[in-house]
Each structure stands twice: as structure tokens, then as C-alpha cells.
Amino acid sequence: MHDRLRLITGNSNRKLADAIVSYLDSSLTDTEATRFSDGEIRISISENIRGTDVFIIQSTHPPAENLLELLILIDAAKRASAKRVTAVIPYFGYGRQDRKDQPRVPITAKLVANLVATAGANRVLTVDLHATQIQGFFDIPVDHLYGSPILMDHFKEEVEDDIVMVSPDVGSIKTARSCAKKMNCSLALVDKRRPAPNQSEVMHVIGDVRRKQAIIIDDMVDTGGTLTEAANALMEHGADAVYAGCTHPVLSGNSMEKISSSHLKQLVVTDTIPVPPEKQIDKLKIKTTANLLGEAISRIHQEKSVSVLFEK
Numbered sequence: 155m156h157d158r159l160r161l162i163t164g165n166s167n168r169k170l171a172d173a174i175v176s177y178l179d180s181s182l183t184d185t186e187a188t189r190f191s192d193g194e195i196r197i198s199i200s201e202n203i204r205g206t207d208v209f210i211i212q213s214t215h216p217p218a219e220n221l222l223e224l225l226i227l228i229d230a231a232k233r234a235s236a237k238r239v240t241a242v243i244p245y246f247g248y249g250r251q252d253r254k255d256q257p258r259v260p261i262t263a264k265l266v267a268n269l270v271a272t273a274g275a276n277r278v279l280t281v282d283l284h285a286t287q288i289q290g291f292f293d294i295p296v297d298h299l300y301g302s303p304i305l306m307d308h309f310k311e312e313v314e315d316d317i318v319m320v321s322p323d324v325g326s327i328k329t330a331r332s333c334a335k336k337m338n339c340s341l342a343l344v345d346k347r348r349p350a351p352n353q354s355e356v357m358h359v360i361g362d363v364r365r366k367q368a369i370i371i372d373d374m375v376d377t378g379g380t381l382t383e384a385a386n387a388l389m390e391h392g393a394d395a396v397y398a399g400c401t402h403p404v405l406s407g408n409s410m411e412k413i414s415s416s417h418l419k420q421l422v423v424t425d426t427i428p429v430p431p432e433k434q435i436d437k438l439k440i441k442t443t444a445n446l447l448g449e450a451i452s453r454i455h456q457e458k459s460v461s462v463l464f465e466k
Contacts, residue, residue: 159455160203160236164212164227166220170244170425170444171211177448187223195219197226199234207455208236209279214247214266215404215427221247221266225273232274240454241275244426244443245402249284267291279450281426281443282373282401285325297460299450301401301424302333302371304441308422309337309369313397318342318366322384330371342368344384364392374402375423378409382416389417402426403440405433413437
């Protein structure tokens with residue numbers, strides 16, 4: 155595609171990397187990301203990348219080796235004299251501790267931002283940070299894309315009229331409001347309290363959801379507790395059906411059992427995190443972010459504006 159463009163991927167999400175490469179009509183730079191006999195990560199870039207514009211595609215979901223692999227790939231590219239290194243992080247892990255809300259807790263989002271910059275990245279490209287202010291934790295440019303347009307395009311084809319967009323908590327209200335405007339529908343809020351990490355208790359629904367198709371919109375689905383409890387509350391308040399759209403499918407623990415047995419009619423996610431075959435149940439639909447990320451990479455490489463892709 156472009157003589158000076160180089161695309162590198164780690165092991166966290168090779169399927170997405172291949173799809174991005176296909177969109178760009180390019181190829182992956184030959185890179186080995188293997189292990190020494192004791193388990194340490196071994197990185198080797200087999201092609202000359204001196205003076206090139208390098209994009210390293212790597213999500214940082216668990217295990218922690220995905221994050222460490224990204225840092226080592228960045229360091230390898232810088233030491234190979236790449237002109238510019240962009241860390242393409244479809245899912246920015248360790249972003250949920252983004253402030254000190256209790257005594258003696260870390261701010262891991264800031265720590266990871268520092269690690270990425272210290273490793274040698276010149277800029278970051280990511281999708282749906284857990285909190286938008288995390289952009290300010292970086293001392294390098296950040297291009298923050300949104301997955302909601304991809305999800306909304308699906309729901310426009312899938313869901314009929316009488317839609318209500320639902321925010322599962324106060325933190326997601328801005329995104330839900332933007333989606334409601336795009337879908338030309340009303341807005342509702344699920345008020346919940348969280349007694350402990352990964353536990354939520356739905357209190358009540360603010361807004362009219364009676365006889366409507368409710369669409370819950372959020373940045374990620376982890377244990378599934380928030381979504382399933384919100385779906386139950388919406389059905390109790392008279393919704394005809396409940397759908398959910400979440401950009402990042404973390405899907406930990408017994409989340410799929412919860413989702414499978416819940417009132418959710420459909421859960422739509424993107425491929426920022428790979429979903430293993432055993433978790434791909436009938437209710438789950440996966441949409442790709444390859445075109446979105448590929449277009450952003452192309453625009454950054456050509457020094458064009460990326461702001462047209464920031465639309466929520």
C-alpha cells in the first residue's frame with residue numbers, strides 16, 4: 155500500500171490484525187513473538203524497518219503477557235530505527251483503575267500509559283477507553299475511536315421501531331445519549347449500586363421502557379452481571395425485548411452462562427478482544443473493527459485528519 159508503512163502484530167489478536175492488513179491491502183512485517191524455555195517473551199523483527207512508519211497491533215487484555223509483549227515489540231521497533239511507532243491497542247487493558255477512589259490503591263491506567271510511552275511509542279490508537287480522560291494520562295498523542303457506530307449500524311438493521319436506548323450506569327450516559335440521537339429514539343437509565351468489584355445491584359429504571367425494544371449500550375462486558383441484571387430490570391418495567399451492545403467482550407468467569415440464561419435477546423460485541431469458540435453462543439454477535447482501525451492507520455500514515463472517525 156505505502157512504501158514506508160509497516161504493520162506488526164503480537165499474539166493477542168492475530169485474527170483482527172489479519173483483517174486490518176486485508177483492509178489496507180498490505181502485509182504483516184515478518185516478526186517472531188515466541189518464548190524462551192523458561193517462558194520469557196522473545197521478540198525478533200526479521201525485516202528491515204529503518205526509517206519506516208510502524209504500527210504495532212496488540213490488545214492488552216489478560217494474561218499480562220499481552221501487555222508485556224506490546225512493550226517489548228515497541229522497544230524492538232525503536233531499536234531497529236523505526237521513524238515512528240504507533241501502538242494500536244484495540245482494547246486498552248488495566249484501564250478500570252483510572253483514579254484513586256480508595257486509600258492505598260494504584261492508578262493502573264496511568265501506570266500503563268507511562269509504560270507504553272517509556273517503551274518508545276510515539277502515539278497511541280485505541281478504541282473505547284473505559285474512561286475518556288485516560289487520554290490525558292499519555293504524554294504522547296492519542297487517537298481515541300468509538301465502537302458505538304459499528305454497534306448502531308447493526309441495530310439499525312436488526313431492531314424494529316419503538317426503540318429506547320439504555321445506559322447501564324451514569325458513566326455510560328454520554329455514549330447512550332449520543333446513540334439515542336443517532337437512532338432518533340428516547341433514553342433511559344438503569345440506576346445501580348456496586349457493593350463490591352464485579353458485583354452490581356440494580357435499583358430502578360429511570361425513563362419509560364414499556365412496550366419498547368431496549369438497547370443497552372456500554373464500553374465492555376466482563377462478568378455479565380451488569381447486563382443481565384439490567385435486562386431483568388428492563389423486562390420487569392415492561393420492555394418487549396432487551397438487546398445489548400458492548401465494544402469489548404472481556405467475558406470472564408461464568409459470564410456466558412449468565413448471558414445465555416438471561417432476558418437478553420442478543421448481545422453484540424466487536425473483535426477488539428478475540429472470543430474463543432466455546433463462548434460464541436447463539437445470542438452473541440461479533441462485528442469487526444478492522445475497517446475502522448485500518449482507515450485510522452491509513453490516515454495517520456498519510457498525515458490526514460482522523461477526526462472524521464471520532465464520531466460516536
